[in-house]
Amino acid sequence: MKKYAFGVDVGGTTVKLGLFTVQGELLEDWEIPTVKADGGRMILPDVSRAVLAKISEKDLDKGDIEGIGIGLPGPVLEDGTVLGAANLGWGEFNVSDALSELTGLKVRAGNDANVAALGEMWKGGGKGCSDMVMVTLGTGVGGGIIINGRIVTGRNGAAGEIGHIPVAEPEDEPEECGCGKHGCLEQYASATGAVRLAGRFLEENKEINTILRDKELTAKSIFDAAAAGDGAALAITDRFCRILGKALAAVAAALDPEMFVIGGGVSKAGEILTDGIGKYYREYAFHAVRGAGFALASLGNRAGMYGAVKLLIG
Amino acid sequence: MKKYAFGVDVGGTTVKLGLFTVQGELLEDWEIPTVKADGGRMILPDVSRAVLAKISEKDLDKGDIEGIGIGLPGPVLEDGTVLGAANLGWGEFNVSDALSELTGLKVRAGNDANVAALGEMWKGGGKGCSDMVMVTLGTGVGGGIIINGRIVTGRNGAAGEIGHIPVAEPEDEPEECGCGKHGCLEQYASATGAVRLAGRFLEENKEINTILRDKELTAKSIFDAAAAGDGAALAITDRFCRILGKALAAVAAALDPEMFVIGGGVSKAGEILTDGIGKYYREYAFHAVRGAGFALASLGNRAGMYGAVKLLIG
Numbered sequence: 001m002k003k004y005a006f007g008v009d010v011g012g013t014t015v016k017l018g019l020f021t022v023q024g025e026l027l028e029d030w031e032i033p034t035v036k037a038d039g040g041r042m043i044l045p046d047v048s049r050a051v052l053a054k055i056s057e058k059d060l061d062k063g064d065i066e067g068i069g070i071g072l073p074g075p076v077l078e079d080g081t082v083l084g085a086a087n088l089g090w091g092e093f094n095v096s097d098a099l100s101e102l103t104g105l106k107v108r109a110g111n112d113a114n115v116a117a118l119g120e121m122w123k124g125g126g127k128g129c130s131d132m133v134m135v136t137l138g139t140g141v142g143g144g145i146i147i148n149g150r151i152v153t154g155r156n157g158a159a160g161e162i163g164h165i166p167v168a169e170p171e172d173e174p175e176e177c178g179c180g181k182h183g184c185l186e187q188y189a190s191a192t193g194a195v196r197l198a199g200r201f202l203e204e205n206k207e208i209n210t211i212l213r214d215k216e217l218t219a220k221s222i223f224d225a226a227a228a229g230d231g232a233a234l235a236i237t238d239r240f241c242r243i244l245g246k247a248l249a250a251v252a253a254a255l256d257p258e259m260f261v262i263g264g265g266v267s268k269a270g271e272i273l274t275d276g277i278g279k280y281y282r283e284y285a286f287h288a289v290r291g292a293g294f295a296l297a298s299l300g301n302r303a304g305m306y307g308a309v310k311l312l313i314g
Numbered sequence: 315m316k317k318y319a320f321g322v323d324v325g326g327t328t329v330k331l332g333l334f335t336v337q338g339e340l341l342e343d344w345e346i347p348t349v350k351a352d353g354g355r356m357i358l359p360d361v362s363r364a365v366l367a368k369i370s371e372k373d374l375d376k377g378d379i380e381g382i383g384i385g386l387p388g389p390v391l392e393d394g395t396v397l398g399a400a401n402l403g404w405g406e407f408n409v410s411d412a413l414s415e416l417t418g419l420k421v422r423a424g425n426d427a428n429v430a431a432l433g434e435m436w437k438g439g440g441k442g443c444s445d446m447v448m449v450t451l452g453t454g455v456g457g458g459i460i461i462n463g464r465i466v467t468g469r470n471g472a473a474g475e476i477g478h479i480p481v482a483e484p485e486d487e488p489e490e491c492g493c494g495k496h497g498c499l500e501q502y503a504s505a506t507g508a509v510r511l512a513g514r515f516l517e518e519n520k521e522i523n524t525i526l527r528d529k530e531l532t533a534k535s536i537f538d539a540a541a542a543g544d545g546a547a548l549a550i551t552d553r554f555c556r557i558l559g560k561a562l563a564a565v566a567a568a569l570d571p572e573m574f575v576i577g578g579g580v581s582k583a584g585e586i587l588t589d590g591i592g593k594y595y596r597e598y599a600f601h602a603v604r605g606a607g608f609a610l611a612s613l614g615n616r617a618g619m620y621g622a623v624k625l626l627i628g
Contacts, residue, residue: 154570179601
């Protein structure tokens with residue numbers, strides 16, 4: 001059995017790298033900038049140099065290294081083919097083959113949201129689960145589906161895109177989602193969605209007295225105000241949780257997961273969020289799947305590195 | 315390699331049995347009654363006797379038989395534990411172990427809707443797919459999810475229960491679903507759902523002239539009238555397809571399947587149904603998953619037997 005593995009999470013600004021034991025202990029992590037010039041052609045050579053330099057620095061035996069797991073911001077098929085990553089300037093090519101050729105190491109690649117889900121299953125909020133849905137509440141809503149301990153990739157590498165579950169009729173939503181549709185989950189149940197819900201609530205309820213009128217509306221200011229007992233903020237939070245809880249009940253009718261793990265920046269709101277989502281989930285969910293748990297993600301922005309290693313070692 | 319396998323599909327009235335080659339050729343099929351007396355305790359002994367009698371009748375070598383795959387009307391875990399089957403009078407026990415003990419053959423058990431999905435993937439409308447969602451439109455709406463060629467079972471054996479996706483707000487649906495909730499998909503997009511949609515449409519549009527007023531309202535009479543160009547029936551069919559297409563777009567955001575296979579009695583309506591569902595699916599679906607195909611199931615009530623064999627041989 002090999003001893004070490006590298007977990008790499010490629011973002012639009014930085015590449016996070018970690019040296020792990022194959023048991024999943026993070027020994028050291030560091031970052032390098034993501035150089036997007038020239039169609040992103042330097043990114044994999046930079047990753048390769050960083051990994052090989054670390055092997056050298058630590059005086060590791062290459063024979064002790066299982067390989068590199070890597071998460072990427074775009075759809076990735078099971079064989080390591082990325083179908084394109086607009087944030088990196090990449091078109092379609094096989095990342096596993098390319099990075100393997102550069103490093104002489106075995107490589108497994110996956111979508112960043114999906115490997116983050118795998119990381120949370122392995123060492124984070126979903127530890128011990130093998131059927132899990134990760135919900136990442138950031139600017140948008142991302143997700144990752146794990147069935148029998150494995151990432152569900154989908155036909156086009158697009159599985160887990162739960163932010164684009166239709167939750168409203170297009171004619172009821174004047175604004176357009178980033179994807180071009182109207183009425184997607186992430187138009188309501190994300191950081192930007194919370195702000196939209198709040199703006200509409202305040203517009204429709206001009207007579208209501210709330211501390212939100214004195215603040216810049218952000219997901220944080222809204223959930224903080226709710227935690228402090230502000231009535232308007234509580235109503236907005238309730239709406240947010242209701243929309244998300246109902247969408248997750250739809251996912252659960254299909255998949256019957258053991259647990260939902262809630263991560264992303266918005267998840268810093270903590271239990272006011274998981275309790276609220278869980279309450280509406282149970283209201284909308286089929287009785288046989290009503291017992292699914294709700295937990296907060298616990299690995300933060302290291303989830304991707306952990307999951308990339310887990311993807312590699314299987 | 316063994317030569318033969320038995321596929322068994324246990325229903326509330328009859329048990330369907332098939333003798334197959336391991337390549338999936340159906341050599342012979344027959345039925346026995348489902349004896350539900352005495353808590354259904356005679357069902358597995360009856361299946362065992364039927365299988366052993368067929369082996370004897372055909373003068374087969376037991377060593378040439380791979381085993382028995384069996385589909386059951388209730389939630390079944392991966393290890394063959396049925397969590398109860400109200401239609402059969404069964405509580406919780408391990409069906410695989412029990413039937414294996416009776417027959418001396420290897421047994422694999424699954425939920426009937428899930429094995430039917432597997433059958434359609436193997437030899438039916440989803441042939442050649444490995445990521446597929448089966449949608450069974452009967453009295454209710456059943457389903458089965460196949461990922462990487464394997465049934466998704468779920469934590470409670472309840473994966474694929476897409477009939478209970480919440481599609482309406484509980485306060486907007488006065489009638490109760492069989493599951494106790496209000497607003498489930500199967501309250502609209504099933505045989506009974508079509509009749510409910512039609513009843514409401516005719517009530518709300520008393521001035522509209524339609525041949526449906528002279529007929530007994532059934533899913534068949536509604537879809538037949540739509541195929542004949544009746545305006546009211548077309549409007550009802552459109553509503554049916556819209557609700558179902560939107561729900562399947564939610565499933566696809568999570569799973570990114572290659573194909574949806576539409577089966578069950580209502581699917582006899584044919585292309586008017588798959589075309590309509592597909593149209594609304596594409597309207598509601600995230601762009602990356604919009605290309606999923608729609609096909610009609612082709613194995614009819616033999617899908618369960620085929621899928622049970624596939625479950626057995628893996």
